[in-house]
Amino acid sequence: MRELRVVGLEPDAKHVVLADPTTGDKFRIPVDDTLRAASRGDLARLGQIQIETTSSLRPREIQARIRAGASVEQVAEDAGIPVAKVERFAYPVLLERSRAAEMAKLGHPVRPDGPAVQTLLEVVTQAFRARGHSLGAATWDAWRDEDGHWIAQLQWQAGRSTNAAHWRYQPDAHGGTISALDDVAADLVDPDCGRPLRYLTPVYSARDVDDTIEAEAERRAAVVDDTAEIEASPDAEVPADTVAEPEEDTADDTADDAPRTGAARQTVAAVGRDKRGKPALPSWDDVLLGVRSNGRA
Known part of the structure; x- marks a missing residue:
């Protein structure tokens, strides 16, 4: 880079005259805000001027967008300038946002x-x-x-x-x-904040349904086997609580007690057996619900 020497100002004071000490060639540059900021060493002003000349967004607009929630990368992409130049103006606004977040906590x-x-x-x-x-x-x-x-x-x-x-x-x-x-x-912030954000419903697959049906079939087969063993045993007795006690009718005459006693004995003998004289098998509902043949639980 060639170094130039300041010679002076032009008569209108709008340009600075520079000269090359080696060749003696003279140059001039306009006296504007960029030159004034450079002469003072004001880097912030120089960056602001550069953004104003190369970007469609002014520094105030950049800060306003960041204060409204935009990120530094988004503003730099929209303005078409490097991220480093946006960070220079975004830094105080980002501190303000961080402070507000801490206060909100x-x-x-x-x-x-x-x-x-x-x-x-x-x-x-x-x-x-x-x-x-x-x-x-x-x-x-x-x-x-x-x-x-x-x-x-x-x-x-x-x-x-x-x-x-x-x-x-x-x-x-x-x-x-x-x-x-x-x-x-x-x-x-709800008082009942322990519940999850989403509620899950169990989903059953076809395999789970098949396993349930198979288990039910095995249980029914076991009940049938137990019933068959009871039927095949000659010593099987009808439980006492399955015998229906005949109700006494106080309005009948004493002379009818003998016929009624004989009918009651036939009823007792028939309880717990089917038409062929074999023990009656419980229904599937009785087995599953735990209800006996006489309707008692």
């Missing part, structure tokens, strides 16, 4: 019965612990919406899904209040 969630005593950070910590999530892996952020309110965001990874909760933070002398803006945020 200390706010009190608003519930139907009023603001909670616990802070947002304490409530969310309990909810994460109940659901098995790690709050240390979650990220907090904040930005201003179109109405000028601070919006606090909590984002975390659960499996392969990314979850995010948003609250509106209203600062005051007591730490501020937090109002949920979506269902995820409302669930986290």
